[in-house]
Amino acid sequence: MNKQKLSFWQIWNMSFGFLGIQFGFALQGGFMSRIFQTLGAGKEEIPLLWIAAPLTGLLVQPVIGYMSDRTWSVKWGRRRPYFLVGAILSSMALFFVPNSPALWIAVGFLWILDASINISMEPFRALVADKLPESQRSYGFVVQTLIIGIGTWVASNLPWMVSQFGVSNEAASGVVPMSVKVAFAIGAFVFLASILFTVFTTDEYPPEDMEEFEKEKAKKNNFISDIINNIGNMPLTMKKLGVIQFFSWFAFFTMWSMANPALTEHVFNTPAPLETAFNMSDALQVASFNEANTKFQESSNLVGSAMGIYGLSSMAFALLLVLYTSKRKINRKFVHLFSLVLGGIGFLYMNYATPETLKYSFILIGIAWGSILSMPYAMLSSSVDPKKMGVIMGIFNMFIVIPQIVAALNGINFISGLLGEEAIHAMTVAGISLVIAGLCNLLITNKDAISYQEEI
Numbered sequence: 001m002n003k004q005k006l007s008f009w010q011i012w013n014m015s016f017g018f019l020g021i022q023f024g025f026a027l028q029g030g031f032m033s034r035i036f037q038t039l040g041a042g043k044e045e046i047p048l049l050w051i052a053a054p055l056t057g058l059l060v061q062p063v064i065g066y067m068s069d070r071t072w073s074v075k076w077g078r079r080r081p082y083f084l085v086g087a088i089l090s091s092m093a094l095f096f097v098p099n100s101p102a103l104w105i106a107v108g109f110l111w112i113l114d115a116s117i118n119i120s121m122e123p124f125r126a127l128v129a130d131k132l133p134e135s136q137r138s139y140g141f142v143v144q145t146l147i148i149g150i151g152t153w154v155a156s157n158l159p160w161m162v163s164q165f166g167v168s169n170e171a172a173s174g175v176v177p178m179s180v181k182v183a184f185a186i187g188a189f190v191f192l193a194s195i196l197f198t199v200f201t202t203d204e205y206p207p208e209d210m211e212e213f214e215k216e217k218a219k220k221n222n223f224i225s226d227i228i229n230n231i232g233n234m235p236l237t238m239k240k241l242g243v244i245q246f247f248s249w250f251a252f253f254t255m256w257s258m259a260n261p262a263l264t265e266h267v268f269n270t271p272a273p274l275e276t277a278f279n280m281s282d283a284l285q286v287a288s289f290n291e292a293n294t295k296f297q298e299s300s301n302l303v304g305s306a307m308g309i310y311g312l313s314s315m316a317f318a319l320l321l322v323l324y325t326s327k328r329k330i331n332r333k334f335v336h337l338f339s340l341v342l343g344g345i346g347f348l349y350m351n352y353a354t355p356e357t358l359k360y361s362f363i364l365i366g367i368a369w370g371s372i373l374s375m376p377y378a379m380l381s382s383s384v385d386p387k388k389m390g391v392i393m394g395i396f397n398m399f400i401v402i403p404q405i406v407a408a409l410n411g412i413n414f415i416s417g418l419l420g421e422e423a424i425h426a427m428t429v430a431g432i433s434l435v436i437a438g439l440c441n442l443l444i445t446n447k448d449a450i451s452y453q454e455e456i
Helices: 008-015 017-038 052-069 080-099 103-131 134-164 178-201 210-218 223-232 236-266 283-325 332-349 358-372 375-381 386-396 398-417 425-443
Strands: 329-331 451-453
Touching: 008 103, 008 134, 008 178, 017 080, 017 103, 017 134, 017 178, 017 236, 017 283, 052 080, 052 103, 052 386, 052 398, 080 103, 080 178, 103 134, 134 178, 134 283, 134 358, 134 375, 236 283, 236 332, 236 358, 236 375, 236 386, 236 398, 236 425, 283 358, 329 332, 332 358, 332 375, 332 425, 358 375, 375 386, 386 398, 398 425
Parallel strands: none
Antiparallel strands: 329 451
8 A cells, every 4th residue: 555645743743642541651750659659658569559551451452453454434444542541441441540449459450451551552652553554654653653752741840730729749648649639640641642633633544445344354363373373473673673772661661660769768758758767656756757758758749740751761862863863874773772772871870869850861761761762663564564554563562561560570670779779779670671672672673664755
């Protein structure tokens, strides 16, 4: 099929739903550990509590990709029905997560939230490959990264922003502050609204051969065996990208799950207070606990704001890529290599950062994030069958979620424990992992994947 080249605004419209998806991910990534700690979780328990996120991705994305490949509606298209269902479920979960009265309920809502976000996210990756000609693939993924950067920065700053309007950061023991609750409610609205914008402003190409499509759809295939078959026959380039993805996403899962305890403790010197360390029947001890808890909540807002900088940085990096790739060939391999190494340096610098200089770590991490969200997908889309784009993108997600599962199942605690008990060592592990990911780009040898002349 000869696909029409799209304008910037057409690509922007079809990617705009990612703003809401990233609101969900940024609120989850920046504040879920804070919610867990507020509800009584110790820092050593946090990675395992996060296992819901990668497990749901492992189960949901290949299935949704397979189903969307076999879906077609004249009115709703192929991918858009999944955007909409995921958005409705995600918005409901975002609203209820910070209102959880107990730790186990918050963990349950994380399962629901992440599964719902994944229903929307995977088809968005496939939509870029569906809609854009080869010459605009990197450009399309970079525009997605621009929107993701905006969403990350705004959402990460939401608790701080609403607190500036007088919404309280203070709360009783075991209760999430109102500033976080309001931020998540705003995120729920933005998630649904942005997805609806894409659904109603973007159309999709029908299957090239509708008769053949209907025949294939009518076959009673076992989707599990089909997915396994596609895994067994994945292109060599995809396998090599999988190695890069493993170390990249191990690093970022470590950041999302452990940055709040690590940075509130090491950089801001305001670790989360534990009730067991205080005599809660003594008024002075209760006052001391409340004071320590308020300081922890305030520094958690600042950690969230600092993390938002990596979204802003990734957005700026994506904009530079858009400008550069509009006129020149881009070497995806080396762009990704150097971006990941810079991100690794950002993590390692956290050991020496102060509240004033922490932003520099996240600026470097943002460069890596901007590349992670665009370069691997651009390289992958150049080396797979377009008819299987949905299921391939879903399978590719395995290389994202498996390292997160490894990290959650004591991988972070074990490796960082070799360096010491302090939570900041988890950020050191993340840095080393990201540098390794960068160097693994040297494995990529497919010329089509490495370089392509982009057009806008």
